[in-house]
Amino acid sequence: DIQLTQSPSFLSASVGDRVTITCRASQDIISFLAWYQQEPGKAPKLLIDAASTLQSGVPSRFSGSGSGTEFTLTISSLQPEDFATYYCQHLYTYPRTFGPGTKVDL
């Protein structure tokens, strides 16, 4: 099975900060990676597909990059509504494992 790691696991930031989260896969997954945002008590929301394709309605301050085994999610200027937990998930094969998550807190 493909394993995903995320770093950092916790990130303390302020409004306006540039934030970068890294997701690493245990094998080459080409660009088959998604990023999700989960606010407390809510269902996850898809942000980015295919490593870098922003979903409709997602603010342009979010961006994704990477291929192979290393991927990043960047928030260019953190807004109050962005304080949440972020998960990566590989889309290469099954089982579709998630990364352990990165909590972005104030």
Place this chain on the structure above:
Amino acid sequence: EVLLLESGGSFVQPGGSLRLSCAASGFAFSSYAMSWVRQAPGKGLEWVSVISGSGRSIYYADSVRGRFTISRDNSKNTVHLQMNSLRAEDAAVYYCAKRGDGYNRPLEYWGQGTLVTVSS
């Protein structure tokens, strides 16, 4: 508008069984694979299972294989998760999610989840 509504979550003792359901609307249900994802209290997301639109292709996480069974009824736009031999570590919020169109697509839409509690 895509809507996914989970039901069936409840309190159950270890070794017991539970059947979760997810009612879908707002899209051509039989054309899309559906997944279950769970989240234990205070923990991260764990992918559980997926079933193709036709129902012919099914995959499970190692942690539930042999105990959980996913199925779907395309005439009723519903997907189910039959959970047997439940363990304390199966306690979680269970989310139903719609996969995008294609094998390598993400989970585009999610329900609000249903809570399963396993305790003696």
